[in-house]
Amino acid sequence: MxxxxxxxxxxxxxxxxxxAPDPMWEALLSMHLLQTDTASLVFGAWRHTVRRRLAAPVGALLRLAPPVGYSADFLTPAAGSGGLDAGIGALLSTPRQRLGHDLAELARTGRRLPSWARRLADGDRGALTHLGRLYRHYFATALAPWWGxxxxxxxxxxxxxxxxxxxxxxxxxxxxxxxxxxxxxxxxxxxxxxxxxxxxxxxxxxxxxxxxxxxxxxxxxxxxxxxxxxxxxMPHEDALSTTSGPRSLDALLGRTRAEILESVADRGVTTTELAHDTGVAPATASHHVGILRKAGLLSTCRAGRVVLHTVTPLGLALLDGRRRG
Known part of the structure; x- marks a missing residue:
């Protein structure tokens, strides 16, 4: 077939x-993964972390995206290719006919829908705004820390x-x-x-x-x-957070900086989290981050109220070479 x-x-x-990666598609497909225990070698640690951090109301959003079968087409508007703001803007502007069609299709699968699904199908502005807020919370929690x-x-x-x-x-x-x-x-x-x-x-x-x-x-x-x-x-290596392999990166960067680079490989982290992960003072972690950033191995950006450090393609290439050993 x-x-x-x-x-x-x-x-x-x-x-x-x-x-560029489409945040709306990545959100939808990650919701599918979040509701299963498949691909645990690659996504197990991510799934465990996200399940602990997500706010309870996001469970209603997951009902629009069952892991098997049909998910509402309107969750992945074409404008998502322009980034998260463009994607959510298009989501909030979904025509009433499209909302009603997709939710009726989803209801035919026997899936239990959110309590506000009927208002959403009618194009209710409050229901759409609520959906947009849930999407932003989901992205900030489940995707933004790993977006690098x-x-x-x-x-x-x-x-x-x-x-x-x-x-x-x-x-x-x-x-x-x-x-x-x-x-x-x-x-x-x-x-x-x-x-x-x-x-x-x-x-x-x-x-x-x-x-x-x-x-x-x-x-x-x-x-x-x-x-x-x-x-x-996309293809993945067998595991995203393995620490096995030779210690040549330690010799190149120093043990603490190598550990910091490893810590940010799979998710965005704050300086405080890096200090905790590597067992050094926050000021020391910040110093090492600055050196790695100047070398082009890390990047730093603001995500809401926090500042996150993520690995760059050059840093990722160094880590992947280490992991292949």
């Missing part, structure tokens, strides 16, 4: 590889496939994205979804989106009338 996406010549000229990691992996994945687009080798691009995507010009088969249907692009083109939290099989929106995007899983 497969979803078959049919291309015209115009569609082939409009195949695009996403420029998501972005680094995304950039590495995009670099692998950019050369095909530069050479005009669409077959090479589509055949190397994921085993679940099979290209037989002019049809792209998306396998593993457990459904059989045909989607005709008719000049709309296709957006190809690598995803950090997508697991096992590629996915796409159910409604063929919506912009066509194929989301596929």
């Amino acid at each position: 497969a979803v078959r996406i049919h291309f015209t010549d115009d569609d082939l000229a409009q195949i695009r590889l996403a420029q 990691r998501v972005r680094s992996r995304f950039d590495a994945e995009r670099a692998v496939h950019d050369r095909y687009l530069a050479d005009g080798d669409l077959g090479g691009l589509l055949n190397t994205l994921h085993p679940g995507l099979v290209w037989h010009r002019p049809v792209l088969e998306v396998t593993g979804l457990g459904v059989e249907r045909d989607v005709h692009l008719d000049g709309r083109g296709l957006l190809v989106l690598p995803s950090y939290f997508c697991r096992r099989t590629p996915t796409l929106l159910k409604d063929p009338a919506l912009p066509c995007v194929v989301v596929y899983p």
